[in-house]
Amino acid sequence: MSGQEPVQKLSEEITRLKKERNAIILAHVYQSPEVQNVADYVGDSLGLSQQAASTGADVIVFCGVHFMAESASILCPDKVVLLPEKSAGCPMADMVTAEELRQKKQELPGSVVVCYVNTSAEVKAESDIACTSANAVEVVSSLPEDKTVLFVPDKNLGNYIFSRTGREMLMWEGYCPAHDSLTRADVLKAKAKHPGAPVLVHPECRPEVVKLADLVTSTSGMIRFVRDNKAREFIVCTEAGILYPLQKQCPDKRFYLASDSLFCYDMKVTTLEKVHRALVSLEPRVKVPEEIRERAFHCLERMLDI
Ligand code: 13P
Ligand code: SF4
Numbered sequence: 001m002s003g004q005e006p007v008q009k010l011s012e013e014i015t016r017l018k019k020e021r022n023a024i025i026l027a028h029v030y031q032s033p034e035v036q037n038v039a040d041y042v043g044d045s046l047g048l049s050q051q052a053a054s055t056g057a058d059v060i061v062f063c064g065v066h067f068m069a070e071s072a073s074i075l076c077p078d079k080v081v082l083l084p085e086k087s088a089g090c091p092m093a094d095m096v097t098a099e100e101l102r103q104k105k106q107e108l109p110g111s112v113v114v115c116y117v118n119t120s121a122e123v124k125a126e127s128d129i130a131c132t133s134a135n136a137v138e139v140v141s142s143l144p145e146d147k148t149v150l151f152v153p154d155k156n157l158g159n160y161i162f163s164r165t166g167r168e169m170l171m172w173e174g175y176c177p178a179h180d181s182l183t184r185a186d187v188l189k190a191k192a193k194h195p196g197a198p199v200l201v202h203p204e205c206r207p208e209v210v211k212l213a214d215l216v217t218s219t220s221g222m223i224r225f226v227r228d229n230k231a232r233e234f235i236v237c238t239e240a241g242i243l244y245p246l247q248k249q250c251p252d253k254r255f256y257l258a259s260d261s262l263f264c265y266d267m268k269v270t271t272l273e274k275v276h277r278a279l280v281s282l283e284p285r286v287k288v289p290e291e292i293r294e295r296a297f298h299c300l301e302r303m304l305d306i
Contacts, residue, residue: 007034010272014038017279023059025275026051026072029219030241030267031063035275039063042245044220045117046132052076053304061278062286063270065090069286070121074296077288084274086284088266090118092204095174096153098122104150108170111148114140115299116157118176121288123152125295130303133157133203134218137164138306156180160203160210178239179204181261187212190235190258197256198231202238209237226250239264 015038018025026048027039036042041051045068052060052072059080062069067090069083101123105113115127116136124130131139140149140161149167151158153174162169182205191199191212200222201213210216215225219242226234226246233254236242240263246255278284288296 007272010276011038014272014276014279017276018061021059021279021282022057023061023279024051024055024057025061025063026068027063028065028068028241028267029223029245030239030264031270032241032268033244034272035063035270036244038272038275044132044134044218046134046218047220048072049075049117049132049300049304055079059279059282061275063275064088065093065266066286067093067118067120070288070296071117071300073286073288074121074124074293074300077290077293080282081286082278082282083284083286084278085269085271086286088269090176090266092116092153092174092176093118093120093123096123096172098126101126101152108148108150111150111170112143113150113152114143115152116154117300117303119153121292121296124299125292127152127299128302130299132218132303134221135303135306136161136203139303140165140167140169142306143167154204156206156210157203159207160216163207163210176204176264178262178264179237180206182206182209182237182259184208184212186259186261187235187237190256194233194235194256196231197233197235198225198229199235199258200225200237205237213237222246223249226253226255236262238262239267241267 025039027042053075060072061082065088073081113127117132149169151169152172155171158171198214201216237258
């Protein structure tokens with residue numbers, strides 16, 4: 001099928017193939033609108049992991065980035081996990097390698113390693129427990145107080161957890177290029193333009209941006225808040241893709257992205273054509289080798305148990 005064919009025809013063909021393959025399509029809220037529209041579930045990293053862990057489908061088509069498909073493979077080793085565009089990565093996840101982490105652990109014997117879910121399977125295999133932006137505070141609060149916490153790789157999320165828990169933490173120096181690009185000046189400008197609009201901030205943003213927030217939460221947390229809140233206008237400080245589900249769920253409200261720099265290229269490389277191709281060929285697959293998977297599984301399982 002060529003890329004010229006209309007979106008509707010391609011979407012119908014994807015729906016037909018999905019049934020034939022007993023497949024489920026999981027999409028992150030930063031994916032393009034067409035991709036979100038063919039998904040069985042659209043959500044944040046935590047929700048996507050929970051869906052992957054509980055699905056009865058034989059095939060999981062992961063519309064997101066590589067670490068997300070790896071998490072599905074870790075949780076469901078017997079299922080076929082497809083990542084329609086295999087180059088879709090996460091620049092922040094690439095900021096820590098398993099080798100670098102092993103070295104750091106040797107310098108800090110007895111520490112507890114908490115990894116953001118935005119990490120490779122190898123890094124998860126070296127970590128004690130994972131977290132997402134939705135449960136990071138609970139995860140760190142659950143750890144024994146006499147233990148030193150090493151947090152990888154997002155220094156901004158780490159700083160946010162510290163501000164909420166007071167737990168001494170050693171931070172890796174990683175960051176999300178999209179969220180870290182947002183400045184205090186950008187947010188102040190948006191506030192001046194839209195006075196009274198609550199400011200919704202993702203914890204991957206810098207601490208000086210987090211300080212200006214009315215709400216700091218994951219992407220799904222933002223959608224829930226907007227649905228339940230009386231305000232008509234909101235300033236949004238997370239990746240641009242979230243505007244689509246926000247507008248879809250609350251068509252009578254207005255959303256202002258705090259900066260055009262809130263854009264993740266890797267989240268946009270998955271297209272309907274690639275989803276279709278993946279369902280036809282059952283490729284490209286993501287399969288975590290068993291030796292790494294077993295260790296990484298415990299790290300994700302501990303998080304999902306919280
Ligand atoms: P959440 O959807 O879990 O808030 O994560 C944001 C993100 O940057 C995913 O890559
Ligand atoms: Fe990674 Fe940031 Fe893109 Fe999420 S938005 S995939 S954290 S680079």
